[in-house]
Amino acid sequence: MGSEVEKKAVFDTESAKEVVKELRDSFVAGKTKTYEWRRTQLAAMLKMMDENEPQIVAALSDDLSKPELESSIYEIAMLKNSCKLALKEMKHWMMPEKAKTSMTTFPSSAEIVSDPLGVVLIISAWNYPFLLSLDPVVGAIAAGNAIVLKPSEISPATASLLAKLVKKYLDCSCIKVVEGAVPETTALLEQKWDKIMYTGNGRIARIVMAAAAKHLTPVVLELGGKCPVIVDSGINLQVATRRIIAGKWGCNNGQACISPDYIITTKDYAPELVDSFKCELERFYGKNPLESKDLSRIVNSNHFARLLKLLDEDTVSSKIVYGGERDETNLKIAPTILLDVPKDSLIMNEEIFGPLLPIITIDKVEGSFDLINSSGTKPLAAYLFTNNKKLKEKFVEKVSAGGLVVNDTTVHLAEPALPFGGVGDSGMGAYHGKFSFDTFSHKKAVLYRSFAGDAAVRYPPYTAGKLRLMRALLGGSIMGIIRALLGWSKP
Amino acid sequence: MEKDLGREIMEMRECYRNGNTKPMSWRRSQLQALRSFLQDYEVPIFRALNLDLGKHYVEAFRDEVGLLKKSVNLALNDLKRWMTSTGAKLPIIALLSSAELVPEPLGLVLVISPWNFPLGLSLEPLIGAIAAGNAVVLKPSELAPACSSLLANTLPKYLDNQAIKVFEGGPAVGQQLLQQKWDKIFFTGSAKVGRIVMSEAAKNLTPVTLELGEKCPAVLDSLSWSFDKEVAIKRIIGAKYGSCAGQACISIDYVLVEKSFSSTVVDMMKAMIKTMYGDNPRESHSVARIINKHHFLRLKNLITDPNVKDCIVFGGSMDEDNLYIEPTILVNPPLESAIMTEEIFGPLLPIITLDKIEDSIDFIKKRPKPLAVYAFTKNEDLRKRMVSETSSGSVVFNDAIVQFAADTIPFGGIGESGMGKYHGKFTFDTFTHYKAVARRSFFTDFWYRFPPWNNHKLELLEDSYNFDYFGLLLVILGLKRSRKTFHVN
Numbered sequence: 001m002g003s004e005v006e007k008k009a010v011f012d013t014e015s016a017k018e019v020v021k022e023l024r025d026s027f028v029a030g031k032t033k034t035y036e037w038r039r040t041q042l043a044a045m046l047k048m049m050d051e052n053e054p055q056i057v058a059a060l061s062d063d064l065s066k067p068e069l070e071s072s073i074y075e076i077a078m079l080k081n082s083c084k085l086a087l088k089e090m091k092h093w094m095m096p097e098k099a100k101t102s103m104t105t106f107p108s109s110a111e112i113v114s115d116p117l118g119v120v121l122i123i124s125a126w127n128y129p130f131l132l133s134l135d136p137v138v139g140a141i142a143a144g145n146a147i148v149l150k151p152s153e154i155s156p157a158t159a160s161l162l163a164k165l166v167k168k169y170l171d172c173s174c175i176k177v178v179e180g181a182v183p184e185t186t187a188l189l190e191q192k193w194d195k196i197m198y199t200g201n202g203r204i205a206r207i208v209m210a211a212a213a214k215h216l217t218p219v220v221l222e223l224g225g226k227c228p229v230i231v232d233s234g235i236n237l238q239v240a241t242r243r244i245i246a247g248k249w250g251c252n253n254g255q256a257c258i259s260p261d262y263i264i265t266t267k268d269y270a271p272e273l274v275d276s277f278k279c280e281l282e283r284f285y286g287k288n289p290l291e292s293k294d295l296s297r298i299v300n301s302n303h304f305a306r307l308l309k310l311l312d313e314d315t316v317s318s319k320i321v322y323g324g325e326r327d328e329t330n331l332k333i334a335p336t337i338l339l340d341v342p343k344d345s346l347i348m349n350e351e352i353f354g355p356l357l358p359i360i361t362i363d364k365v366e367g368s369f370d371l372i373n374s375s376g377t378k379p380l381a382a383y384l385f386t387n388n389k390k391l392k393e394k395f396v397e398k399v400s401a402g403g404l405v406v407n408d409t410t411v412h413l414a415e416p417a418l419p420f421g422g423v424g425d426s427g428m429g430a431y432h433g434k435f436s437f438d439t440f441s442h443k444k445a446v447l448y449r450s451f452a453g454d455a456a457v458r459y460p461p462y463t464a465g466k467l468r469l470m471r472a473l474l475g476g477s478i479m480g481i482i483r484a485l486l487g488w489s490k491p
Numbered sequence: 492m493e494k495d496l497g498r499e500i501m502e503m504r505e506c507y508r509n510g511n512t513k514p515m516s517w518r519r520s521q522l523q524a525l526r527s528f529l530q531d532y533e534v535p536i537f538r539a540l541n542l543d544l545g546k547h548y549v550e551a552f553r554d555e556v557g558l559l560k561k562s563v564n565l566a567l568n569d570l571k572r573w574m575t576s577t578g579a580k581l582p583i584i585a586l587l588s589s590a591e592l593v594p595e596p597l598g599l600v601l602v603i604s605p606w607n608f609p610l611g612l613s614l615e616p617l618i619g620a621i622a623a624g625n626a627v628v629l630k631p632s633e634l635a636p637a638c639s640s641l642l643a644n645t646l647p648k649y650l651d652n653q654a655i656k657v658f659e660g661g662p663a664v665g666q667q668l669l670q671q672k673w674d675k676i677f678f679t680g681s682a683k684v685g686r687i688v689m690s691e692a693a694k695n696l697t698p699v700t701l702e703l704g705e706k707c708p709a710v711l712d713s714l715s716w717s718f719d720k721e722v723a724i725k726r727i728i729g730a731k732y733g734s735c736a737g738q739a740c741i742s743i744d745y746v747l748v749e750k751s752f753s754s755t756v757v758d759m760m761k762a763m764i765k766t767m768y769g770d771n772p773r774e775s776h777s778v779a780r781i782i783n784k785h786h787f788l789r790l791k792n793l794i795t796d797p798n799v800k801d802c803i804v805f806g807g808s809m810d811e812d813n814l815y816i817e818p819t820i821l822v823n824p825p826l827e828s829a830i831m832t833e834e835i836f837g838p839l840l841p842i843i844t845l846d847k848i849e850d851s852i853d854f855i856k857k858r859p860k861p862l863a864v865y866a867f868t869k870n871e872d873l874r875k876r877m878v879s880e881t882s883s884g885s886v887v888f889n890d891a892i893v894q895f896a897a898d899t900i901p902f903g904g905i906g907e908s909g910m911g912k913y914h915g916k917f918t919f920d921t922f923t924h925y926k927a928v929a930r931r932s933f934f935t936d937f938w939y940r941f942p943p944w945n946n947h948k949l950e951l952l953e954d955s956y957n958f959d960y961f962g963l964l965l966v967i968l969g970l971k972r973s974r975k976t977f978h979v980n
Contacts, residue, residue: 475564
């Protein structure tokens with residue numbers, strides 16, 4: 001069979017402009033506004049997943065060597081749940097919310113109406129390339145928007161599968177996938193969007209927000225940070241260790257924004273903790289973790305080199321207490337635990353995003369809060385394992401992060417009733433569940449006034465008497481109003 | 492000067508880190524102090540507003556002082572409720588876990604306010620920022636110098652100086668402040684400066700609320716009852732000229748009417764202006780002044796444009812020395828003229844006539860999204876279409892500007908008119924981070940959560956995630972076989 005040489009069109013500013021124009025025309029024509037359209041798109045997305053699960057798993061395996069179970073559960077099942085929730089609740093979300101009105105606008109009635117924003121841009125990440133692309137799309141569809149999705153080029157198999165599937169199952173006049181890297185993303189960012197949602201790192205986030213500022217486009221930025229885990233003594237150590245492992249190596253081999261980044265525990269407890277890790281890690285991944293099929297690989301050689309740089313730093317490599325093995329050909333690094341690396345080491349000053357877990361020891365567990373806050377940046381998540389009620393309270397009070405979990409890691413991600421998002425350097429805005437719908441909606445206040453009930457006090461000519469009455473009205477007390485009307489209050 | 496500013500801000504951050512602004516007692520004391528300030532300094536405030544803008548004290552009370560008192564009382568009343576964590580409903584699978592949203596302050600925030608409501612637009616955000624437990628820097632507009640210096644000199648007497656500061660100055664000071672690192676920036680002003688604020692904020696990934704403007708249209712339907720007509724005209728005239736002489740982000744910028752109704756409207760408007768302001772509006776002292784020469788000349792140019800000046804049907808006289816422009820009405824200035832393409836922000840009211848009132852919807856849609864759309868109509872269909880087919884910060888039926896006084900609905904823009912919202916609890920929310928907190932117990936762990944993986948675990952996890960408890964039970968009991976097989980190995 002002869003091969004066809006296709007001339008690949010360059011996606012430049014002109015192409016970006018055309019895409020936006022087409023979507024805007026569709027939006028203005030009202031295509032995305034109807035409940036029917038939103039429902040059929042979400043139903044089509046569910047069908048897409050049902051009919052293509054093996055292909056999705058294969059693409060994720062290509063891009064990340066992601067274990068099938070992680071793909072099925074953390075990407076596909078979570079996305080299905082998102083779709084199902086939106087399908088179930090969307091009618092309710094779309095209804096205007098009645099608002100109370102007060103004395104100052106009496107008589108009146110008010111409501112808050114959820115309008116779609118218009119044409120939105122969703123830029124997703126490479127580590128959960130399927131979920132982080134389509135989960136925001138679910139919210140954007142539910143809210144009635146037209147969408148451009150730009151998946152990450154670092155996970156190319158998933159990106160091109162997404163392009164193919166979206167074209168086949170969803171309404172192309174309203175939802176498009178644009179593949180590409182920096183030039184294509186730049187071309188997209190030059191356009192005017194009604195909202196941009198970006199998942200990724202802080203450096204690119206600044207570029208996205210600066211581009212958005214030119215058009216006064218609001219943004220949602222889902223970033224990361226060093227998510228700390230505080231481990232107290234007097235706990236069920238086996239359960240705690242397993243949950244940390246599940247959140248760290250069980251989540252794309254540590255390459256997740258909410259993965260535990262490092263552990264803080266007491267000097268006294270550290271040896272027990274390390275032993276527990278060694279035991280459970282072997283139980284989960286065997287004696288040769290480099291050969292385990294249950295761990296994702298490092299996504300590419302850039303990140304592999306980055307992680308080795310963290311690991312091989314002089315003052316750090318001597319602190320390895322477990323693991324450290326690497327296989328460059330297959331881009332694998334074994335689960336590695338380090339004990340008491342120096343505070344100024346590279347590994348303690350950038351987000352690790354990989355299978356390396358430093359344990360920092362301090363004298364008393366209460367000191368962990370100051371240690372976390374001393375970094376000056378707020379992470380996406382922070383975790384605490386303890387049975388001490390007071391410690392839990394102090395943790396919630398003192399540690400600022402996007403979200404906190406006590407006695408587990410990462411599970412808050414799966415709960416649609418909790419907003420998922422960062423604060424400070426870990427991001428702005430939130431989504432999941434109804435929060436996704438809200439983030440892609442404009443909450444428009446609508447106030448209905450009647451022609452009756454006009455308060456002459458509002459209008460000139462202004463007099464002291466009117467001032468008196470207005471004081472009383474704004475003060476809201478009936479007695480005050482009566483007194484003012486009778487001329488008994490001060491002007 | 493620059494080093495001092497940086498150092499002062501660092502000290503404020505220290506103060507915040509020490510937890511000084513977090514306790515309810517601190518927030519309450521600051522809000523009470525603000526309330527006392529508004530009470531004690533009411534007369535100096537009226538005087539400053541009159542000096543800066545020629546505002547009548549009743550207008551000042553109605554639009555600024557009165558609303559602030561209402562807001563601070565609301566914050567004091569509801570503070571405890573606002574600060575309380577809310578529980579999120581959880582699915583059954585999360586048995587023995589709990590989840591809540593804990594409101595926490597963002598940290599050190601910057602509020603930049605404009606010249607047209609210099610007290611109101613400085614203190615309204617400040618109230619919310621304090622209620623939310625933040626340390627705050629306020630930079631009032633230098634174009635309203637009497638108000639700016641009143642705030643800078645008097646607030647320190649009432650508020651905690653370590654945590655709340657006022658920095659006076661012009662663009663240079665504004666620029667210096669923008670280069671610091673903030674946990675939030677709240678800006679009210681023009682879209683041009685809004686872009687600069689957001690670009691600077693992007694460098695530090697600082698979230699922003701931008702309260703901007705745009706031309707707010709008022710659609711005036713042919714009303715059959717004369718009572719309704721009277722009230723509508725009264726509200727339009729009152730809203731246009733009575734609130735800072737049209738220099739407000741939510742002023743009615745222009746009016747859309749049907750051709751057949753337009754001459755009635757013009758006549759009624761002329762009569763209403765006479766009723767409210769007398770034969771010589773300047774003598775009434777009820778119409779605010781134009782803020783400065785620059786804006787005066789800008790407005791002068793709008794109506795001296797040769798294509799526009801013949802459209803004036805009422806008013807038009809100007810006094811440059813006293814920065815006074817009388818209430819002016821125009822009919823059908825050309826749509827490409829500056830008065831119809833730029834936000835007017837002054838006491839000039841163009842009336843645009845249409846063949847049918849429904850055409851107003853397309854007219855509005857073609858233009859940038861305003862902060863508010865006003866519609867005076869009893870036609871249910873037209874109302875529905877206004878809400879669903881136009882996009883704006885808010886929509887108000889049969890009145891104008893009053894939405895500003897409502898604290899149960901959000902106040903904010905969209906597109907060119909801004910991002911974010913405030914008023915009432917929304918102000919507290921805009922200065923708050925709602926931190927998700929999930930708790931689990933050490934009991935109830937699902938062994939199938941952990942590797943090594945196999946089909947059985949996959950099936951169990953699938954059912955768990957689908958909240959398919961019955962299916963879960965069957966699989967556990969071995970009564971249902973895994974439908975899944977590994978595809979990749």
